[in-house]
Amino acid sequence: MRTVAVLGGGIGGLAASYYLCKSPQVSKIIVLESSSRFGGWLWSTRRSDGAVFEHGPRGIRPTGAVGRNTLNMVDDLGLAGEVLPVTYSHVASKNRYLYVNGQLHKLPSGLSGLLRTVPPFSRPLLPSLAMEILVKKGRGDDESVHSFISRRLGKELADIAMDSLCRGVFAGDCRKLSVRSCFPFLYNAERRGGSLTLGLLLGSDSTSVVSPGRLAQRSVKESWAQWSLSRGVETLPETITEFLQQSGRVQLHREAAVKHITPSASGWKITMEDGVISADHIISALPAKVLSSALPSSCHPLIQELQDIFTATVAVVNLEYDGSILPVTGFGHLIPSSEDRGLLGVVYDSVFFPQHNRPNGQTTRLTVMMGGAWFQEVFGAPETVTEESLLVKATEAVQSHLGVAAAPTWSRVAVHRDCIPQYYQGHFQRVESMRSFIKKNNLSLSLIGSSYDGVSVNDVIFSGRTAVEELLGSGV
Ligand SMILES: Cc1cc2nc3c(=O)[nH]c(=O)nc-3n(C[C@H](O)[C@H](O)[C@H](O)COP(=O)(O)OP(=O)(O)OC[C@H]3O[C@@H](n4cnc5c(N)ncnc54)[C@H](O)[C@@H]3O)c2cc1C
Numbered sequence: 140m141r142t143v144a145v146l147g148g149g150i151g152g153l154a155a156s157y158y159l160c161k162s163p164q165v166s167k168i169i170v171l172e173s174s175s176r177f178g179g180w181l182w183s184t185r186r187s188d189g190a191v192f193e194h195g196p197r198g199i200r201p202t203g204a205v206g207r208n209t210l211n212m213v214d215d216l217g218l219a220g221e222v223l224p225v226t227y228s229h230v231a232s233k234n235r236y237l238y239v240n241g242q243l244h245k246l247p248s249g250l251s252g253l254l255r256t257v258p259p260f261s262r263p264l265l266p267s268l269a270m271e272i273l274v275k276k277g278r279g280d281d282e283s284v285h286s287f288i289s290r291r292l293g294k295e296l297a298d299i300a301m302d303s304l305c306r307g308v309f310a311g312d313c314r315k316l317s318v319r320s321c322f323p324f325l326y327n328a329e330r331r332g333g334s335l336t337l338g339l340l341l342g343s344d345s346t347s348v349v350s351p352g353r354l355a356q357r358s359v360k361e362s363w364a365q366w367s368l369s370r371g372v373e374t375l376p377e378t379i380t381e382f383l384q385q386s387g388r389v390q391l392h393r394e395a396a397v398k399h400i401t402p403s404a405s406g407w408k409i410t411m412e413d414g415v416i417s418a419d420h421i422i423s424a425l426p427a428k429v430l431s432s433a434l435p436s437s438c439h440p441l442i443q444e445l446q447d448i449f450t451a452t453v454a455v456v457n458l459e460y461d462g463s464i465l466p467v468t469g470f471g472h473l474i475p476s477s478e479d480r481g482l483l484g485v486v487y488d489s490v491f492f493p494q495h496n497r498p499n500g501q502t503t504r505l506t507v508m509m510g511g512a513w514f515q516e517v518f519g520a521p522e523t524v525t526e527e528s529l530l531v532k533a534t535e536a537v538q539s540h541l542g543v544a545a546a547p548t549w550s551r552v553a554v555h556r557d558c559i560p561q562y563y564q565g566h567f568q569r570v571e572s573m574r575s576f577i578k579k580n581n582l583s584l585s586l587i588g589s590s591y592d593g594v595s596v597n598d599v600i601f602s603g604r605t606a607v608e609e610l611l612g613s614g615v
């Protein structure tokens with residue numbers, strides 16, 4: 140393989156380039172990124188006084204093959220000393236809240252919490268979990284998250300808990316999202332054990348083995364629930380970029396928006412605003428719709444499938460307050476769509492990563508997330524919404540949900556357009572059909588990134604690794 144073009148310089152494209160760089164089989168790697176920076180949604184503001192604010196992801200899980208894989212990469216890049224772990228015993232891991240009926244409710248934990256009736260739920264959760272074993276296995280090959288949870292655990296858990304969880308991971312509507320694609324461990328547990336309880340007890344049948352390196356072993360020994368980096372999550376794409384620059388085999392292009400890609404006798408011709416390049420293989424880490432509009436009409440069924448992967452827009456409002464102003468401590472609170480369609484939830488950043496607070500004086504950092512699948516309905520077209528109106532809505536939410544009357548001393552509003560793909564029912568079939576079209580037509584093209592096989596940072600990095608292994612026919 141001579142030249143591989145990686146389209147999109149988010150964490151997916153950078154991770155793929157990192158794995159390509161590990162192999163001597165590729166002589167040239169060209170990364171094309173449309174914006175002026177690499178990293179995509181991994182975006183941190185480092186203020187001059189030392190405070191760090193995340194505008195995208197803030198917590199990465201260390202668990203599972205994909206979690207271990209990311210930690211191995213972090214260790215290899217020399218970032219182990221910058222990792223900020225949050226353990227399972229930390230208050231941010233133990234205390235999770237929902238805002239329902241105008242009140243904050245701590246989610247029940249431990250056996251006693253499951254035995255009692257804990258609001259906002261009208262019944263103890265343990266009997267629902269126990270009865271779940273008796274519920275018949277679903278027959279279809281996919282189902283909405285809401286229908287799956289209603290069927291197995293009851294409508295109340297689907298309406299409140301799962302609705303909120305889907306808003307806090309996909310900024311999406313659990314009535315449309317696919318259980319098979321969004322929560323594969325739940326879908327597989329039912330398939331394997333006939334019930335979630337038995338299936339989860341039987342464990343995963345995953346054949347994907349990633350051996351834990353030193354950092355991943357440390358994460359198990361110290362019981363990490365999630366982690367970040369001392370200079371913010373954006374340190375990860377920055378460090379991969381430095382690694383790629385030092386390799387001498389990677390050309391990194393910023394402000395290089397891909398306009399068209401056309402198959403040619405030797406591979407691909409890639410057209411940008413101000414130039415054309417050739418490559419033997421393309422790894423696309425572009426959002427699905429962007430790739431769709433760059434493909435030639437000869438790729439018709441693929442163009443349509445890519446076009447049909449919807450995305451949601453999220454408004455992210457970072458707030459800083461003087462003093463310790465929270466009435467509760469925990470990871471934050473999520474808000475079900477029945478309570479407020481526009482407000483997704485509030486993250487209590489200063490609880491789990493106090494290291495990101497400014498060093499002098501006590502402060503509280505919060506992030507209010509809004510919109511998602513309900514953005515257009517509640518706020519109108521993203522380009523018409525003003526930052527002031529979003530800031531007002533966010534500070535009002537902090538005031539009414541958390542009783543904080545003070546005004547924030549610092550704030551930052553960002554509207555992340557089309558930032559999170561929505562895996563609707565049937566997503567797995569769409570992805571299978573796209574990949575079989577590519578194979579049947581001998582297109583030298585790999586699809587990676589959040590549009591296809593998982594939206595977490597870990598999933599996206601792993602998708603880059605898998606594509607490189609498939610391309611080179613070997614482990615990396
Ligand atoms: C608000 C928010 C909070 C999140 N929180 C978490 C979290 O806590 N934990 C977690 O694990 N995950 C979280 N995620 C999810 C995760 O951050 C993303 O799914 C992941 O970063 C997506 O990476 P990607 O490389 O696939 O896509 P992107 O980051 O979208 O990268 C695609 C890149 O392609 C570029 N591009 C677009 N068009 C073109 C073009 N024509 N030519 C060239 N380049 C182009 C873009 O500029 C971008 O850099 C969060 C996401 C958001 C938005």
Ligand SMILES: C=CC1=C(C)c2cc3[nH]c(cc4nc(cc5[nH]c(cc1n2)c(C)c5CCC(=O)O)C(CCC(=O)O)=C4C)c(C)c3C=C
Nearest residue numbers: 198200307308310470471472483484485486508559594595
């Ligand atoms: C755009 C999508 C996301 C929104 C909106 C969002 C809001 C949100 N998140 C938390 C708290 C946490 N989220 C965590 C993980 C996580 N969040 C998203 C995306 C959005 N979050 C993703 C894709 C992930 C990764 C999930 C995975 O499978 O790894 C975490 C860390 C992990 C954990 O402990 O669950 C926290 C904490 C809140 C409170 C919130 C409010 C709207």
